[in-house]
Amino acid sequence: MTDKILILDFGSQYTQLIARRVRELDVYCEIHPFSHFPEPDEYTKGIILSGSPCSVMDEGAPDLDIKKLEKYPILGICYGAQLLAKKHGGTVSRSEHREYGRAKLAHINAHYDLLKEIEIGSQVWMSHGDTITELPEDFQIIANTESIPVAAYKVEDKPIYGIQFHPEVTHSLDGKALLRNFVVHICGAAQDWTADIFVENTVRELQEKLGDDKVVMGLSGGVDSSVAATLIHQAIGKNLYCIFVDNGLLRKNEFEQVLESYEGMGLNVKGVDAKEDFYKALEGLTDPEDKRKAIGRVFIEVFDREAHTIKDVKWLGQGTIYPDVIESVSVNGPSVTIKSHHNVGGLPEKMNLKVVEPLNLLFKDEVRNVGRALEITDNILGRHPFPGPGLGIRILGDITPDKVRILQEVDDIFISGLKENNLYDEVWQAGAVLLPVQSVGVMGDERTYEQVVALRAVTSLDGMTADWVHLPYEFLADTSNKIINRVKGVNRVVYDISSKPPATIEWE
Known part of the structure; x- marks a missing residue:
């Protein structure tokens, strides 16, 4: 067995990202729902409470008997920080306006281990509709921003911390340093997860x-x-x-x-x-x-x-x-x-x-x-992810051997082109989709009525979210030209510029 950090999930979209950041420090961690998680054992070195889409003031909001866990170091992130404060008698209120996006730490008490080597002006990422307006008596403010009086706090005489920003996202520029301070220095977890x-x-x-x-x-x-x-x-x-x-x-x-x-x-x-x-x-x-x-x-x-x-x-x-x-x-x-x-x-x-x-x-x-x-x-x-059902969910509508042939040829031109132009490794996943649409075209002096294909290329870390890739116009033009000239049955090529969310990576 190895040392581990328990991450209790209250439903945040960023929970997996917290785990990824901890793993990047070569420290093992596990994610468990707040409502049913294993009893901490001798290998548990610390506990992280995630954010949540819920408000601690909502009836039926996610709740936890935190005091049972307080013999371990705890880091509450956003909802986790607000829940910790509320459970100890603090006050959480609705923000006058939703605090979302970049902010800068305006005051830091670097005396506390959590914030060591983090400087005033460090950019952090906010994402919450509530804010802590009054801390319990034994809680100490250790950081704030221009608009948030309690950006970070510590419980006196206990290694328990709360922060109202997200250190796990890349927009928090010193987020990895903060997590290292907590996981390695405060919790003392061994960095042996290699x-x-x-x-x-x-x-x-x-x-x-x-x-x-x-x-x-x-x-x-x-x-x-x-x-x-x-x-x-x-x-x-x-x-x-x-x-x-x-x-x-x-x-x-x-x-x-x-x-x-x-x-x-x-x-x-x-x-x-x-x-x-x-x-x-x-x-x-x-x-x-x-x-x-x-x-x-x-x-x-x-x-x-x-x-x-x-x-x-x-x-x-x-x-x-x-x-x-x-x-x-x-x-x-x-x-x-x-x-x-x-x-x-x-x-x-x-x-x-x-x-x-x-x-x-x-x-x-x-x-x-x-x-x-x-x-x-x-x-x-280095292979891109490929769906289990394969081209079966990239051919919209019914599937025939001829449609498979068409899409295989289109896909091969697209993927080969990415490799030949040193673009393949810059893309998380790429592929082509055969649409159940025919469009009018002109080839030579003849009018055509043939298939439409869509090209899709996205960047992502893990497929949970994805952005469309800004492939060079010259590459897209060349690829479209090759497909239309070489693949019988296709006379129009389009490029999918939607991100996930709201779209998904695959079309089906």
Whole structure:
């Protein structure tokens, strides 16, 4: 075991970001809903209370018996700070106007460890509609801004702090220093959460858990499943059996390229061409959820059929990562829904298998760091995320082999162009969408009435939020020209300039 920080989630949109910032300090942390979290143990070094979209003055607002936790260092952020103050007899009031955006610390008491090396004028990010107007007697103001008298406080004689700004967002320029002060200096947490140590510990734990048992795993060619498979392979060698299914909805030549990339990794991978099974199941379906369900159902059927050719399998390996785990539990209680495109729903029960998920404590960037520690090639670790249903949710409307061909050709021109122009690594995810729209065009002296495709490229840290990429006009013009000239059936190209939120990265 290692030292850990508990993050109690009150529903803030930034809670995962708090955890990411703590992990960047090489300190292990866990997110748990405020309403049900594990009892702190000998490895717990401190507790962070997140923000919330709620007001502490609302009836039924998230509440917590904080005094039970006060033998540990505590940092309350925004709602967490207001809740701490209110529970100790302070006053929280509605702000005259919502305090949102950049502010500067106008006074800092650097005598306190939380604010060491943070200077007056440091920019912070505010996001709250309430404010602390009166502190309890034993609370000391340690920072303010021009508009907020209590930007930060400390409880006398206790390592308990509250701040009414968000240190986890990049707009708080000294936010990482503040979190380091709390996590490392105040809590004394060991900075030993590194990729090399994770690999060493995980391989040892997998060996103990799996022994001589056989594990079957579905691969996609993506980062998560590849890193998970490599870890399991290091633990049990030839007892790992991998299956890579061609659902007919992969990118152009992806089936062959992925199998080739796995050859040098020593993984025992079997490629299965099941295109016709998927096309038959998708025939006539237009609703996105119906398509997802059909793709998932056929995958289970094909995977189950292939897995049964392996005798005495006891485990199903999965590339589930920490955001999937967090998102499957709501703040107010266990959620009934788990993201189907990350978890092979129904397979463990259908095949009577136990599940092994070696990455379920890691964020995406941590998975890549572990992959580098395992010396997995950049052509796998640097791959953009690709949806589980593949091109099935990038073809709006019904799916046919001809539509798949068109979109594969368009996508290949777009992705190849990004790579050739050194733009691929600047983009989190890119792809093309075939729209259920035909438009008038002119080619030569002929009038055409053909398909419209949309190009999409976004930047993101983890897919939770995303901004559209300002690709060079020259690149977009060249890509559009190539697509229209080379892909039969397309006569118009558009570029998606919407961000998430309010839009999503994928169209379906």
